Amino acid sequence: MNLLVLAFLSLALGFIFNLWGHPAKNEPIPLVDLKFTETNTARMSASDLIRTGGDTSGLECYACHDKKVAIKLKFDAENNVILPKEHEDIVMGHGSHKRNNNCFNCHDETNLELLQTRDGRQVKISESTQLCGSCHGPTYRDWEAGVHGRTSGYWKRDMGPIDRKGCASCHNPHSPPFPGRQPAPGPHALHPVTAPVTTHE
Amino acid sequence: MSCDPSNCKCPPTPEVNRRSFLRSSAVLTAGIAALAASLAPLRELTDATTMEQFLQKHYKELDKAEMAKVLDRITRDVERQYQVRPHVADYKPMDGVEFVYCLNLTRCIGCRKCVHACVAENNQSRDPEIQYIRVLKMPHGSLDMEKGDHNYATDKVPEKGFFYMPVQCQQCKNPACVKVCPVKATWQEPDGITVIDYDWCIGCRYCEAACPYFARRFNWTKPSLPKDRINLNMSYLGNRPRRQGVMEKCHFCIQRTRAGRYPACLEVCPAGARKFGNVLDPDSEVAYILRTKRVFIQLKEEFGTSPRFFYYFDV
Secondary structure, eight states, X not given: OHHHHHHHHHHHHHHHTTTTOOOOOOOOOOXXXXXXXXXXXXXXXXXXXXXXXOOOGGGOGGGTSOTTSOOOOOBOTTSOBOOOGGGTTOOOOSSSTTOOOOXXXXXXXXXXXXXXXXXXXXXXXXXXXXXXXXXXXXXXXXXXXXXXXXXXXXXXXXXXXXXXXXXXXXXXXXXXXXXXXXXXXXXOOSSOOOSOOOOOO | OOOOGGGOOSOOOOOOOHHHHHHHHHHHHHHXXXXXXXXXXXXXXXXXXXXXXXXXXXXXXXXXXXXXXXXXHHHHHHHHHHSSOOEEXXXXXXXXXXXXXXXXXTTOOOOOHHHHHHHHHXXXXXXXXXXXXXXXXXXXTOOOGGGOBSOOOOSSBSOTTEEEEEEOOOOOSSOHHHHHOTTOOEEEOTTSOEEEOTTTOOOOOHHHHHOTTOOOEEOOSOOOOOGGGOOOEEETTXXXXXXXXXXXXXXXXXXXXXXXXXXXHHHHOTTOXXXXXXXXXXXXXXXXXXXXXXXXXXXXGGGOOOOSEEEEEOO
Protein backbone atom coordinates (compact mmCIF):
# COMPACT_ATOMS: atom_id res chain seq x y z
CA MET A 1 0.00 0.00 0.00
CA ASN A 2 2.70 2.47 1.01
CA LEU A 3 4.66 1.54 -2.07
CA LEU A 4 1.63 2.23 -4.22
CA VAL A 5 1.21 5.70 -2.70
CA LEU A 6 4.87 6.40 -3.30
CA ALA A 7 4.65 5.23 -6.91
CA PHE A 8 1.59 7.35 -7.64
CA LEU A 9 3.08 10.44 -6.00
CA SER A 10 6.33 10.10 -7.90
CA LEU A 11 4.38 9.66 -11.13
CA ALA A 12 2.40 12.83 -10.35
CA LEU A 13 5.60 14.76 -9.64
CA GLY A 14 7.14 13.37 -12.78
CA PHE A 15 4.20 14.53 -14.90
CA ILE A 16 4.04 17.97 -13.25
CA PHE A 17 7.73 18.74 -13.68
CA ASN A 18 7.76 16.97 -17.04
CA LEU A 19 10.80 14.86 -16.12
CA TRP A 20 10.65 12.93 -19.39
CA GLY A 21 10.85 16.14 -21.36
CA HIS A 22 9.20 16.88 -24.67
CA PRO A 23 9.94 14.71 -27.67
CA ALA A 24 12.92 16.03 -29.59
CA LYS A 25 11.80 18.84 -31.89
CA ASN A 26 12.76 18.88 -35.55
CA GLU A 27 14.81 21.78 -36.81
CA PRO A 28 12.55 24.76 -37.57
CA ILE A 29 11.71 25.07 -41.24
CA PRO A 30 12.78 28.46 -42.62
CA LEU A 31 10.20 30.52 -44.51
CA VAL A 32 10.68 30.32 -48.25
CA ASP A 33 12.38 33.22 -50.04
CA LEU A 34 9.68 35.46 -51.56
CA LYS A 35 11.46 35.44 -54.92
CA PHE A 36 10.05 31.95 -55.44
CA THR A 37 6.46 33.16 -55.26
CA GLU A 38 6.86 36.16 -57.58
CA THR A 39 4.87 35.92 -60.79
CA ASN A 40 7.26 37.92 -62.93
CA THR A 41 8.39 36.48 -66.25
CA ALA A 42 11.85 35.09 -66.87
CA ARG A 43 13.01 38.37 -68.46
CA MET A 44 11.90 41.80 -69.67
CA SER A 45 11.15 42.14 -73.37
CA ALA A 46 11.43 45.43 -75.26
CA SER A 47 7.67 45.86 -75.19
CA ASP A 48 7.60 45.15 -71.41
CA LEU A 49 10.33 47.77 -71.02
CA ILE A 50 8.39 50.37 -73.02
CA ARG A 51 5.11 49.55 -71.26
CA THR A 52 6.57 49.82 -67.77
CA GLY A 53 8.55 52.96 -68.58
CA GLY A 54 11.94 51.32 -68.08
CA ASP A 55 15.28 52.39 -69.52
CA THR A 56 14.88 52.09 -73.31
CA SER A 57 18.20 53.69 -74.25
CA GLY A 58 19.42 50.28 -75.41
CA LEU A 59 16.81 50.36 -78.17
CA GLU A 60 18.07 53.60 -79.70
CA CYS A 61 20.45 52.17 -82.27
CA TYR A 62 21.21 55.44 -83.99
CA ALA A 63 22.56 57.00 -80.85
CA CYS A 64 25.80 55.21 -81.81
CA HIS A 65 25.31 53.88 -85.36
CA ASP A 66 25.31 56.15 -88.36
CA LYS A 67 22.26 55.85 -90.62
CA LYS A 68 24.30 56.38 -93.77
CA VAL A 69 26.99 53.81 -93.07
CA ALA A 70 26.07 50.25 -93.97
CA ILE A 71 27.17 47.63 -91.45
CA LYS A 72 29.52 44.88 -92.50
CA LEU A 73 29.49 41.73 -90.38
CA LYS A 74 32.82 40.04 -89.65
CA PHE A 75 33.11 36.29 -89.25
CA ASP A 76 35.87 34.19 -87.70
CA ALA A 77 37.42 31.01 -89.12
CA GLU A 78 34.56 28.85 -87.78
CA ASN A 79 32.03 31.11 -89.43
CA ASN A 80 30.82 32.63 -86.13
CA VAL A 81 30.00 36.30 -86.23
CA ILE A 82 32.54 38.46 -84.39
CA LEU A 83 30.66 40.77 -82.05
CA PRO A 84 32.02 44.26 -81.52
CA LYS A 85 32.97 45.33 -78.00
CA GLU A 86 29.71 47.31 -77.61
CA HIS A 87 27.62 44.19 -78.15
CA GLU A 88 29.71 41.75 -76.12
CA ASP A 89 26.79 41.02 -73.77
CA ILE A 90 24.97 39.21 -76.58
CA VAL A 91 25.19 35.42 -76.52
CA MET A 92 24.78 34.01 -80.01
CA GLY A 93 22.87 30.87 -79.16
CA HIS A 94 19.83 30.85 -81.44
CA GLY A 95 19.50 27.58 -83.30
CA SER A 96 21.68 24.50 -83.33
CA HIS A 97 24.71 23.87 -85.57
CA LYS A 98 25.68 27.55 -85.41
CA ARG A 99 23.80 28.18 -88.63
CA ASN A 100 21.84 31.13 -87.35
CA ASN A 101 24.94 33.30 -87.20
CA ASN A 102 23.85 36.37 -89.10
CA CYS A 103 22.46 39.41 -87.23
CA PHE A 104 20.42 40.38 -90.28
CA ASN A 105 18.48 37.13 -90.27
CA CYS A 106 16.21 39.01 -87.86
CA HIS A 107 17.39 42.62 -87.63
CA ASP A 108 16.64 44.91 -90.53
CA GLU A 109 19.78 45.93 -92.38
CA THR A 110 18.31 49.18 -93.66
CA ASN A 111 16.82 50.33 -90.33
CA LEU A 112 18.45 48.89 -87.23
CA GLU A 113 15.55 49.91 -85.01
CA LEU A 114 13.29 47.49 -86.86
CA LEU A 115 13.17 43.75 -87.38
CA GLN A 116 12.57 41.94 -90.63
CA THR A 117 10.40 38.83 -90.85
CA ARG A 118 11.23 35.94 -93.20
CA ASP A 119 8.54 37.06 -95.61
CA GLY A 120 10.02 40.56 -95.81
CA ARG A 121 7.73 42.55 -93.52
CA GLN A 122 9.29 45.16 -91.26
CA VAL A 123 8.11 45.02 -87.63
CA LYS A 124 8.97 47.06 -84.57
CA ILE A 125 11.25 45.52 -81.94
CA SER A 126 8.33 45.66 -79.49
CA GLU A 127 6.33 43.45 -81.88
CA SER A 128 9.00 40.77 -82.09
CA THR A 129 6.46 37.99 -81.63
CA GLN A 130 5.46 38.53 -85.28
CA LEU A 131 9.06 37.95 -86.29
CA CYS A 132 9.42 34.77 -84.21
CA GLY A 133 6.18 33.46 -85.70
CA SER A 134 7.54 33.80 -89.22
CA CYS A 135 9.89 30.87 -88.51
CA HIS A 136 8.28 29.03 -85.60
CA GLY A 137 4.89 28.38 -87.16
CA PRO A 138 3.48 25.58 -84.98
CA THR A 139 4.63 27.28 -81.78
CA TYR A 140 3.13 30.57 -82.94
CA ARG A 141 -0.16 28.78 -83.64
CA ASP A 142 -0.12 27.36 -80.09
CA TRP A 143 0.74 30.77 -78.69
CA GLU A 144 -2.20 32.35 -80.50
CA ALA A 145 -4.48 29.73 -78.95
CA GLY A 146 -3.06 30.60 -75.51
CA VAL A 147 -1.43 27.20 -75.17
CA HIS A 148 2.24 28.11 -75.54
CA GLY A 149 3.63 30.62 -73.11
CA ARG A 150 2.69 32.51 -70.00
CA THR A 151 -0.86 33.56 -69.25
CA SER A 152 -2.28 35.23 -66.18
CA GLY A 153 -5.44 36.99 -65.19
CA TYR A 154 -8.88 35.59 -65.97
CA TRP A 155 -9.72 32.28 -67.64
CA LYS A 156 -13.29 33.56 -67.90
CA ARG A 157 -12.89 36.38 -70.39
CA ASP A 158 -16.13 38.19 -69.51
CA MET A 159 -15.07 38.54 -65.88
CA GLY A 160 -11.74 40.21 -66.47
CA PRO A 161 -8.75 40.60 -68.76
CA ILE A 162 -6.23 37.94 -69.65
CA ASP A 163 -2.58 38.89 -69.74
CA ARG A 164 -0.59 37.13 -72.47
CA LYS A 165 3.15 37.51 -72.74
CA GLY A 166 5.08 37.70 -75.99
CA CYS A 167 7.99 35.43 -76.90
CA ALA A 168 10.73 37.78 -75.69
CA SER A 169 9.18 38.09 -72.21
CA CYS A 170 10.49 34.60 -71.46
CA HIS A 171 13.00 33.73 -74.21
CA ASN A 172 16.16 35.67 -74.89
CA PRO A 173 15.95 36.16 -78.67
CA HIS A 174 19.69 35.73 -79.04
CA SER A 175 19.71 32.54 -76.96
CA PRO A 176 16.16 31.20 -76.63
CA PRO A 177 16.54 28.00 -74.54
CA PHE A 178 15.80 28.58 -70.87
CA PRO A 179 19.00 28.96 -68.86
CA GLY A 180 19.21 26.71 -65.81
CA ARG A 181 17.85 28.21 -62.61
CA GLN A 182 18.00 27.51 -58.91
CA PRO A 183 15.06 25.37 -57.81
CA ALA A 184 12.98 26.40 -54.81
CA PRO A 185 13.58 24.33 -51.67
CA GLY A 186 12.12 20.84 -51.69
CA PRO A 187 9.88 19.28 -49.08
CA HIS A 188 11.27 19.07 -45.57
CA ALA A 189 10.93 15.46 -44.53
CA LEU A 190 9.60 14.70 -41.06
CA HIS A 191 12.50 12.32 -40.67
CA PRO A 192 15.65 13.49 -42.43
CA VAL A 193 16.45 11.65 -45.62
CA THR A 194 19.66 9.84 -44.75
CA ALA A 195 20.58 8.21 -48.03
CA PRO A 196 20.30 10.15 -51.27
CA VAL A 197 17.43 8.85 -53.34
CA THR A 198 18.74 7.30 -56.50
CA THR A 199 16.76 7.01 -59.65
CA HIS A 200 19.06 4.47 -61.25
CA GLU A 201 18.31 0.83 -61.37
CA MET B 1 -23.99 -15.42 -0.36
CA SER B 2 -25.82 -16.74 2.65
CA CYS B 3 -23.94 -17.87 5.74
CA ASP B 4 -25.00 -19.68 8.77
CA PRO B 5 -23.31 -17.70 11.49
CA SER B 6 -22.93 -20.81 13.67
CA ASN B 7 -21.11 -22.76 10.99
CA CYS B 8 -19.36 -20.07 9.01
CA LYS B 9 -16.55 -21.03 6.64
CA CYS B 10 -16.55 -17.75 4.76
CA PRO B 11 -13.58 -15.43 5.22
CA PRO B 12 -14.29 -12.81 7.82
CA THR B 13 -15.53 -9.52 6.39
CA PRO B 14 -12.53 -7.18 6.34
CA GLU B 15 -12.99 -4.61 8.95
CA VAL B 16 -12.73 -0.98 7.89
CA ASN B 17 -10.70 0.68 10.52
CA ARG B 18 -9.07 4.11 10.61
CA ARG B 19 -5.68 2.86 9.38
CA SER B 20 -6.95 1.00 6.32
CA PHE B 21 -9.29 3.88 5.44
CA LEU B 22 -6.49 6.42 5.55
CA ARG B 23 -4.24 4.16 3.56
CA SER B 24 -6.67 3.54 0.74
CA SER B 25 -7.64 7.22 0.67
CA ALA B 26 -3.95 8.11 0.27
CA VAL B 27 -3.59 5.68 -2.61
CA LEU B 28 -6.72 7.07 -4.24
CA THR B 29 -5.62 10.70 -3.81
CA ALA B 30 -2.15 9.99 -5.16
CA GLY B 31 -3.65 8.09 -8.08
CA ILE B 32 -5.97 10.95 -8.95
CA ALA B 33 -3.10 13.40 -8.63
CA ALA B 34 -1.00 11.33 -11.03
CA LEU B 35 -3.86 11.12 -13.49
CA ALA B 36 -4.51 14.86 -13.29
CA ALA B 37 -0.82 15.63 -13.77
CA SER B 38 -0.63 13.34 -16.78
CA LEU B 39 -3.49 15.31 -18.39
CA ALA B 40 -1.59 18.58 -17.96
CA PRO B 41 -0.94 18.95 -21.73
CA LEU B 42 -4.68 19.59 -22.11
CA ARG B 43 -4.08 23.01 -20.52
CA GLU B 44 -2.24 23.99 -23.68
CA LEU B 45 -5.38 23.34 -25.72
CA THR B 46 -6.60 26.84 -26.45
CA ASP B 47 -8.61 26.50 -29.64
CA ALA B 48 -11.27 24.13 -28.45
CA THR B 49 -14.33 23.75 -30.64
CA THR B 50 -16.97 26.30 -29.72
CA MET B 51 -20.61 25.32 -29.25
CA GLU B 52 -21.47 27.38 -32.34
CA GLN B 53 -19.03 25.38 -34.43
CA PHE B 54 -20.11 22.09 -32.86
CA LEU B 55 -23.76 22.64 -33.70
CA GLN B 56 -23.07 23.83 -37.26
CA LYS B 57 -24.90 21.92 -40.00
CA HIS B 58 -23.31 20.20 -42.97
CA TYR B 59 -22.26 22.57 -45.75
CA LYS B 60 -24.96 21.33 -48.11
CA GLU B 61 -27.69 21.91 -45.55
CA LEU B 62 -26.75 25.50 -44.73
CA ASP B 63 -29.13 28.09 -46.12
CA LYS B 64 -28.00 31.60 -47.05
CA ALA B 65 -28.60 33.20 -43.66
CA GLU B 66 -26.89 30.36 -41.84
CA MET B 67 -23.93 30.51 -44.23
CA ALA B 68 -23.60 34.25 -43.57
CA LYS B 69 -23.42 33.49 -39.85
CA VAL B 70 -20.81 30.79 -40.41
CA LEU B 71 -18.68 33.09 -42.57
CA ASP B 72 -18.94 35.74 -39.87
CA ARG B 73 -17.79 33.23 -37.26
CA ILE B 74 -14.82 32.24 -39.43
CA THR B 75 -13.92 35.92 -39.93
CA ARG B 76 -13.97 36.44 -36.16
CA ASP B 77 -11.93 33.27 -35.54
CA VAL B 78 -9.25 34.32 -38.02
CA GLU B 79 -9.19 37.83 -36.58
CA ARG B 80 -8.76 36.49 -33.05
CA GLN B 81 -6.00 34.08 -34.03
CA TYR B 82 -4.05 36.16 -36.53
CA GLN B 83 -5.07 39.80 -35.78
CA VAL B 84 -5.87 40.43 -39.44
CA ARG B 85 -9.32 40.86 -40.95
CA PRO B 86 -9.88 38.45 -43.84
CA HIS B 87 -12.46 38.49 -46.61
CA VAL B 88 -14.20 35.12 -46.31
CA ALA B 89 -16.74 34.11 -48.95
CA ASP B 90 -18.47 30.99 -50.15
CA TYR B 91 -17.92 30.79 -53.90
CA LYS B 92 -20.48 28.68 -55.75
CA PRO B 93 -19.82 26.67 -58.92
CA MET B 94 -20.74 28.33 -62.23
CA ASP B 95 -23.23 26.81 -64.64
CA GLY B 96 -21.79 25.08 -67.69
CA VAL B 97 -18.29 24.94 -66.26
CA GLU B 98 -16.14 21.87 -65.73
CA PHE B 99 -12.58 22.61 -64.78
CA VAL B 100 -9.69 20.74 -66.34
CA TYR B 101 -5.98 21.17 -65.80
CA CYS B 102 -3.33 20.39 -68.41
CA LEU B 103 0.37 20.24 -67.68
CA ASN B 104 3.02 20.27 -70.40
CA LEU B 105 5.76 17.81 -69.46
CA THR B 106 7.95 19.12 -72.28
CA ARG B 107 7.99 22.59 -70.74
CA CYS B 108 8.21 21.96 -66.99
CA ILE B 109 11.71 22.81 -65.76
CA GLY B 110 11.27 21.55 -62.20
CA CYS B 111 11.81 24.91 -60.46
CA ARG B 112 9.17 24.17 -57.77
CA LYS B 113 7.79 27.72 -57.93
CA CYS B 114 4.27 26.28 -58.22
CA VAL B 115 4.73 24.46 -54.90
CA HIS B 116 5.46 27.65 -52.99
CA ALA B 117 2.96 29.85 -54.83
CA CYS B 118 0.34 27.29 -53.81
CA VAL B 119 1.45 27.37 -50.18
CA ALA B 120 1.30 31.17 -50.16
CA GLU B 121 -2.10 31.34 -51.87
CA ASN B 122 -3.78 28.64 -49.84
CA ASN B 123 -2.55 29.43 -46.31
CA GLN B 124 -0.88 26.09 -45.76
CA SER B 125 1.07 25.38 -42.58
CA ARG B 126 4.72 26.39 -42.91
CA ASP B 127 6.06 24.36 -39.98
CA PRO B 128 5.23 21.50 -40.04
CA GLU B 129 5.19 21.87 -43.76
CA ILE B 130 2.13 21.12 -45.85
CA GLN B 131 2.46 21.28 -49.63
CA TYR B 132 -0.17 20.21 -52.14
CA ILE B 133 2.22 19.81 -55.08
CA ARG B 134 5.10 17.36 -55.33
CA VAL B 135 7.49 17.74 -58.27
CA LEU B 136 8.92 14.39 -59.30
CA LYS B 137 12.26 14.28 -61.09
CA MET B 138 11.99 11.39 -63.53
CA PRO B 139 14.64 9.84 -65.79
CA HIS B 140 13.97 10.18 -69.50
CA GLY B 141 12.30 7.25 -71.17
CA SER B 142 10.05 6.17 -68.33
CA LEU B 143 6.79 7.13 -66.72
CA ASP B 144 7.35 4.75 -63.82
CA MET B 145 6.58 6.82 -60.76
CA GLU B 146 8.72 4.51 -58.64
CA LYS B 147 11.72 6.11 -60.34
CA GLY B 148 10.62 9.61 -59.40
CA ASP B 149 12.54 11.62 -56.82
CA HIS B 150 10.90 14.58 -55.13
CA ASN B 151 13.82 15.44 -52.84
CA TYR B 152 16.18 16.62 -55.56
CA ALA B 153 18.37 19.51 -54.44
CA THR B 154 20.62 20.48 -57.32
CA ASP B 155 21.99 23.98 -57.92
CA LYS B 156 20.38 24.27 -61.31
CA VAL B 157 17.33 22.83 -62.96
CA PRO B 158 16.53 21.38 -65.46
CA GLU B 159 19.15 18.61 -65.36
CA LYS B 160 20.16 16.72 -68.47
CA GLY B 161 18.50 13.33 -68.84
CA PHE B 162 15.52 14.07 -66.61
CA PHE B 163 12.06 15.48 -66.94
CA TYR B 164 9.89 16.87 -64.18
CA MET B 165 6.36 15.86 -63.31
CA PRO B 166 4.44 17.91 -60.74
CA VAL B 167 1.73 15.85 -59.05
CA GLN B 168 -1.18 17.32 -57.13
CA CYS B 169 -4.86 16.50 -56.60
CA GLN B 170 -6.12 15.12 -59.90
CA GLN B 171 -9.76 16.14 -59.24
CA CYS B 172 -10.93 12.71 -60.36
CA LYS B 173 -14.29 12.08 -61.99
CA ASN B 174 -14.50 8.90 -59.95
CA PRO B 175 -12.72 9.91 -56.75
CA ALA B 176 -11.68 7.14 -54.38
CA CYS B 177 -11.30 9.62 -51.51
CA VAL B 178 -14.95 10.64 -51.64
CA LYS B 179 -16.17 7.03 -51.52
CA VAL B 180 -14.31 6.19 -48.33
CA CYS B 181 -15.27 9.24 -46.29
CA PRO B 182 -17.49 7.93 -43.47
CA VAL B 183 -19.05 11.33 -42.69
CA LYS B 184 -19.44 12.88 -46.17
CA ALA B 185 -17.04 15.67 -45.33
CA THR B 186 -15.59 15.52 -48.84
CA TRP B 187 -17.53 15.47 -52.11
CA GLN B 188 -17.37 16.39 -55.76
CA GLU B 189 -18.88 19.71 -56.80
CA PRO B 190 -20.73 20.23 -60.12
CA ASP B 191 -17.70 22.01 -61.64
CA GLY B 192 -15.51 19.00 -60.93
CA ILE B 193 -13.64 20.19 -57.86
CA THR B 194 -13.51 17.72 -54.99
CA VAL B 195 -13.82 19.81 -51.84
CA ILE B 196 -13.50 19.27 -48.09
CA ASP B 197 -15.67 20.82 -45.39
CA TYR B 198 -13.02 21.40 -42.73
CA ASP B 199 -15.72 21.82 -40.09
CA TRP B 200 -17.21 18.42 -40.86
CA CYS B 201 -13.99 16.39 -41.24
CA ILE B 202 -13.27 14.06 -38.34
CA GLY B 203 -9.66 13.43 -39.33
CA CYS B 204 -9.89 9.66 -39.83
CA ARG B 205 -7.49 9.90 -42.83
CA TYR B 206 -9.30 7.21 -44.82
CA CYS B 207 -9.23 9.54 -47.83
CA GLU B 208 -5.48 9.97 -47.52
CA ALA B 209 -5.08 6.21 -47.69
CA ALA B 210 -7.53 5.86 -50.57
CA CYS B 211 -5.94 8.48 -52.82
CA PRO B 212 -3.54 6.87 -55.34
CA TYR B 213 -1.81 10.23 -55.99
CA PHE B 214 -0.67 11.22 -52.47
CA ALA B 215 -2.73 14.37 -52.87
CA ARG B 216 -4.24 14.70 -49.41
CA ARG B 217 -2.49 16.11 -46.37
CA PHE B 218 -3.31 15.87 -42.69
CA ASN B 219 -2.84 18.58 -40.08
CA TRP B 220 -1.03 16.64 -37.36
CA THR B 221 -0.52 19.77 -35.29
CA LYS B 222 -2.03 23.22 -35.22
CA PRO B 223 -0.92 24.74 -38.53
CA SER B 224 1.63 27.52 -38.16
CA LEU B 225 0.88 30.43 -40.43
CA PRO B 226 2.93 33.64 -40.10
CA LYS B 227 0.72 36.73 -39.92
CA ASP B 228 2.57 38.59 -42.65
CA ARG B 229 2.24 35.70 -45.10
CA ILE B 230 -1.49 35.12 -44.72
CA ASN B 231 -3.69 35.41 -47.81
CA LEU B 232 -6.74 37.43 -46.83
CA ASN B 233 -8.88 36.39 -49.79
CA MET B 234 -10.45 33.25 -48.30
CA SER B 235 -13.21 30.86 -49.14
CA TYR B 236 -15.14 28.40 -47.02
CA LEU B 237 -14.26 25.30 -49.06
CA GLY B 238 -10.85 26.63 -50.02
CA ASN B 239 -8.02 28.36 -48.28
CA ARG B 240 -9.40 29.52 -44.92
CA PRO B 241 -7.01 28.50 -42.12
CA ARG B 242 -7.47 24.90 -41.07
CA ARG B 243 -7.69 23.40 -37.60
CA GLN B 244 -5.53 20.67 -36.16
CA GLY B 245 -6.81 17.21 -37.07
CA VAL B 246 -8.42 17.85 -40.45
CA MET B 247 -7.49 16.87 -43.99
CA GLU B 248 -6.72 19.32 -46.77
CA LYS B 249 -5.71 19.20 -50.42
CA CYS B 250 -5.57 21.12 -53.69
CA HIS B 251 -8.95 22.59 -54.63
CA PHE B 252 -7.89 24.29 -57.89
CA CYS B 253 -7.68 27.59 -55.92
CA ILE B 254 -11.46 27.71 -55.54
CA GLN B 255 -11.33 31.32 -54.30
CA ARG B 256 -9.65 32.35 -57.56
CA THR B 257 -11.04 30.00 -60.20
CA ARG B 258 -14.69 30.41 -59.20
CA ALA B 259 -14.14 34.15 -59.48
CA GLY B 260 -12.93 33.67 -63.05
CA ARG B 261 -9.20 33.84 -62.38
CA TYR B 262 -6.40 31.37 -63.06
CA PRO B 263 -5.00 29.27 -60.20
CA ALA B 264 -1.88 30.50 -58.40
CA CYS B 265 0.35 27.64 -59.59
CA LEU B 266 -0.43 28.52 -63.20
CA GLU B 267 0.32 32.22 -62.84
CA VAL B 268 3.69 31.65 -61.21
CA CYS B 269 4.98 29.06 -63.71
CA PRO B 270 7.92 30.71 -65.52
CA ALA B 271 7.79 28.15 -68.34
CA GLY B 272 4.08 28.41 -69.10
CA ALA B 273 3.76 24.66 -68.61
CA ARG B 274 0.43 24.84 -66.78
CA LYS B 275 -2.89 25.40 -68.52
CA PHE B 276 -6.31 25.59 -66.95
CA GLY B 277 -9.84 26.27 -68.06
CA ASN B 278 -13.36 25.18 -68.77
CA VAL B 279 -13.34 22.01 -70.85
CA LEU B 280 -16.98 22.53 -71.84
CA ASP B 281 -16.00 25.71 -73.70
CA PRO B 282 -14.57 24.63 -77.09
CA ASP B 283 -12.57 27.87 -77.36
CA SER B 284 -10.72 27.34 -74.08
CA GLU B 285 -7.03 26.53 -73.92
CA VAL B 286 -7.63 23.13 -72.33
CA ALA B 287 -10.12 22.12 -75.05
CA TYR B 288 -7.50 23.08 -77.66
CA ILE B 289 -4.87 20.97 -75.89
CA LEU B 290 -7.08 17.90 -75.57
CA ARG B 291 -8.00 18.26 -79.27
CA THR B 292 -4.56 18.84 -80.75
CA LYS B 293 -1.79 17.74 -78.38
CA ARG B 294 -0.26 14.40 -77.60
CA VAL B 295 -1.96 13.84 -74.28
CA PHE B 296 -0.63 11.12 -72.02
CA ILE B 297 -4.14 10.36 -70.96
CA GLN B 298 -4.27 10.24 -67.19
CA LEU B 299 -1.97 9.37 -64.37
CA LYS B 300 -2.46 5.82 -63.01
CA GLU B 301 -5.24 5.29 -65.50
CA GLU B 302 -5.60 1.66 -64.39
CA PHE B 303 -7.25 2.68 -61.12
CA GLY B 304 -10.26 3.98 -63.00
CA THR B 305 -10.27 7.26 -61.10
CA SER B 306 -10.46 9.25 -64.37
CA PRO B 307 -8.56 12.40 -63.38
CA ARG B 308 -9.38 15.87 -64.69
CA PHE B 309 -5.65 16.56 -64.65
CA PHE B 310 -3.95 15.79 -67.97
CA TYR B 311 -0.26 15.56 -68.74
CA TYR B 312 0.73 16.26 -72.30
CA PHE B 313 3.73 16.75 -74.57
CA ASP B 314 4.62 19.23 -77.25
CA VAL B 315 5.87 17.90 -80.59
